[in-house]
Amino acid sequence: MTSLSILKGRTWVWPDDVNTDIIIPFRFKARTNDPVEMAKYAMYGFDPEFYKKVKPGDLFVAGKNFGGGSSREQAPVAIKYSNVAAVVAESFARIFYRNCFAIGLPALEVPGISKQVKQFDEIEVNLQDWSVKTRDGRVHSALKVPEFLRGLMREGGLVEYYKDHHGFPWETLENKAITR
Amino acid sequence: MRQDILTDDSLTFAEKIISVRADGGENIHHPGDITVLPADLAMAQDSTGPLAIKVFGEMGVPKVWDPSKIHLVIDHSFPAPDEKVANLHHLMRGFVKKHGVRLVEGSISHQHLLENHIVPGMVLFGADSHTCQGGAVGAFATGIGSSEMAAVWASGKLWVKVPESLKVNLTGQFKKGVFARDVVSHFIATVGEDGGNYRSIEWKGAAVKDLSIASRACISNNSMECGCKLSVFEVDPSTQEYFRSVNRKPMYEINAGSKATYKDEYDIDLGKLGPEVAEPGNVDKVKEVGELEGTPIDEAFIGSSTNGRYEDLAVTAKILKGHKVKSGTRCIITPASRNVFEQAIRNGLAEIFLQSGAVFTNATCGACVGTHLGVLGENEVCISSSPRNYIGRMGAITSKIYLSSPATAAASAIEGKIADPRRYL
Numbered sequence: 069m070t071s072l073s074i075l076k077g078r079t080w081v082w083p084d085d086v087n088t089d090i091i092i093p094f095r096f097k098a099r100t101n102d103p104v105e106m107a108k109y110a111m112y113g114f115d116p117e118f119y120k121k122v123k124p125g126d127l128f129v130a131g132k133n134f135g136g137g138s139s140r141e142q143a144p145v146a147i148k149y150s151n152v153a154a155v156v157a158e159s160f161a162r163i164f165y166r167n168c169f170a171i172g173l174p175a176l177e178v179p180g181i182s183k184q185v186k187q188f189d190e191i192e193v194n195l196q197d198w199s200v201k202t203r204d205g206r207v208h209s210a211l212k213v214p215e216f217l218r219g220l221m222r223e224g225g226l227v228e229y230y231k232d233h234h235g236f237p238w239e240t241l242e243n244k245a246i247t248r
Numbered sequence: 249m250r251q252d253i254l255t256d257d258s259l260t261f262a263e264k265i266i267s268v269r270a271d272g273g274e275n276i277h278h279p280g281d282i283t284v285l286p287a288d289l290a291m292a293q294d295s296t297g298p299l300a301i302k303v304f305g306e307m308g309v310p311k312v313w314d315p316s317k318i319h320l321v322i323d324h325s326f327p328a329p330d331e332k333v334a335n336l337h338h339l340m341r342g343f344v345k346k347h348g349v350r351l352v353e354g355s356i357s358h359q360h361l362l363e364n365h366i367v368p369g370m371v372l373f374g375a376d377s378h379t380c381q382g383g384a385v386g387a388f389a390t391g392i393g394s395s396e397m398a399a400v401w402a403s404g405k406l407w408v409k410v411p412e413s414l415k416v417n418l419t420g421q422f423k424k425g426v427f428a429r430d431v432v433s434h435f436i437a438t439v440g441e442d443g444g445n446y447r448s449i450e451w452k453g454a455a456v457k458d459l460s461i462a463s464r465a466c467i468s469n470n471s472m473e474c475g476c477k478l479s480v481f482e483v484d485p486s487t488q489e490y491f492r493s494v495n496r497k498p499m500y501e502i503n504a505g506s507k508a509t510y511k512d513e514y515d516i517d518l519g520k521l522g523p524e525v526a527e528p529g530n531v532d533k534v535k536e537v538g539e540l541e542g543t544p545i546d547e548a549f550i551g552s553s554t555n556g557r558y559e560d561l562a563v564t565a566k567i568l569k570g571h572k573v574k575s576g577t578r579c580i581i582t583p584a585s586r587n588v589f590e591q592a593i594r595n596g597l598a599e600i601f602l603q604s605g606a607v608f609t610n611a612t613c614g615a616c617v618g619t620h621l622g623v624l625g626e627n628e629v630c631i632s633s634s635p636r637n638y639i640g641r642m643g644a645i646t647s648k649i650y651l652s653s654p655a656t657a658a659a660s661a662i663e664g665k666i667a668d669p670r671r672y673l
Contacts, residue, residue: 133442141393167393238407
């Protein structure tokens with residue numbers, strides 16, 4: 069776990085309101101059930117050749133409302149199977165954000181982050197502290213996430229979690245809701 | 249269940265329905281709380297269901313929690329336009345056979361569920377963002393992804409965070425050529441593409457009583473384009489009449505308290521709205537039709553879960569009657585369900601469409617998602633009553649989509665350029 073808790077990589081910087089149609093168009097995602105095939109169409113709306121340019125361990129930093137629009141889980145799956153290690157954004161669209169935890173793709177909300185990072189900057193995402201260290205050495209805390217969700221992400225998503233626990237992480241919440 | 253939750257004057261719709269349905273209705277939940285809701289209905293369609301089936305298999309869950317509550321809907325690409333899609337449809341039918349869950353083919357899920365299954369107070373999870381349409385009749389209806397859908401199939405439950413709420417007060421009366429779609433387009437332009445993210449929108453005010461259930465469904469459905477979790481209309485005499493007519497009984501009639509706390513409140517006077525058109529790329533770049541009139545188009549698409557209901561097809565027929573679609577422009581009309589399709593044929597709408605030179609297809613999502621029946625080529629321009637105008641949504645990434653009501657799209661089909669529907673009504 070410790071060795072995987074700090075992700076260092078070069079950054080792809082994306083603007084505000086990158087929707088799931090841009091991340092993977094319907095006509096491709098609705099014609100395969102293979103995540104490796106889905107990754108060939110990652111970020112197709114911006115660059116149909118993105119899959120040739122991305123390198124294992126790369127990171128995403130985006131503006132507000134990353135992943136808006138369609139509920140398609142193929143969007144975070146295409147990013148994960150492009151071997152992008154984590155997605156950091158000013159904010160995420162609701163369903164995309166849930167999907168990231170469900171498939172075990174680290175997703176951190178860090179207000180202001182898109183102004184702190186330039187294309188291909190080397191940055192560090194710390195999954196232990198839930199923070200991002202930019203090139204200038206500054207550490208930016210991500211918005212807090214309930215522990216049951218971080219645990220789900222650490223274990224690799226719902227499939228891995230269910231295999232290990234024969235249940236779902238939120239089942240422990242029943243009748244004792246988390247209150248802010 | 250604590251009956252006092254239903255009558256608590258300080259709670260929003262979202263607070264009430266989550267409190268009533270979670271933990272046996274024993275606790276009041278406020279925005280930010282996280283709890284677990286039991287599902288009354290779980291829906292996945294042909295572009296999210298196959299992945300959910302795969303995930304369900306990988307989890308190794310032997311059987312689903314309740315086959316009668318699980319609906320698999322083949323709607324996005326129906327009937328299969330190619331071999332790859334056909335194989336995924338085949339996978340879905342195999343799952344239906346193995347687990348005994350419900351199968352629907354050839355009606356858009358949201359319209360099918362509204363026509364046949366949703367009732368007020370129900371908890372509905374759908375692997376499709378526009379599931380929030382169910383809020384039109386006072387249900388908790390929200391979109392999720394494929395893995396979480398697999399978890400619902402396994403356990404019948406899912407975690408939710410109680411959202412903050414926005415209140416929209418609708419007053420006044422529509423002027424000629426202005427429809428429900430124009431209201432929701434105007435609202436999205438006001439709050440922005442993420443203005444409803446994580447939030448529950450409550451549509452209230454004196455004008456609501458004049459909105460048909462279909463118009464409310466359009467508004468609840470299209471509210472997704474500002475990112476909402478829920479978009480709800482309270483149960484009123486129209487809703488009650490609708491459920492009497494279809495012989496289905498509400499589970500709970502949940503109305504927000506008059507002293508509930510809202511994150512923001514908005515007033516919209518319907519009488520001040522004109523026909524609205526969103527420019528390509530973002531759903532919140534909205535202008536009145538006059539500012540974009542004359543923009544040449546290659547295609548007009550009338551359909552989708554947002555605007556493919558009978559009332560949408562009826563106004564389209566009213567506009568197209570006695571006119572021809574402009575030569576060189578294609579007009580594609582796609583109903584939202586088999587039921588709407590049948591009604592349109594029975595009542596003579598199909599004949600009007602065909603005489604005008606339009607293409608009248610079976611019910612499917614089709615052109616809206618660029619999968620078949622109206623895909624756009626390089627640099628083509630479309631005006632569409634569908635919900636999204638994003639890059640490459642309907643085909644080539646260089647194509648461009650303007651969004652409007654069915655009336656504006658129909659008038660534009662006649663002229664071959666963006667046109668004001670008021671000239672034809």
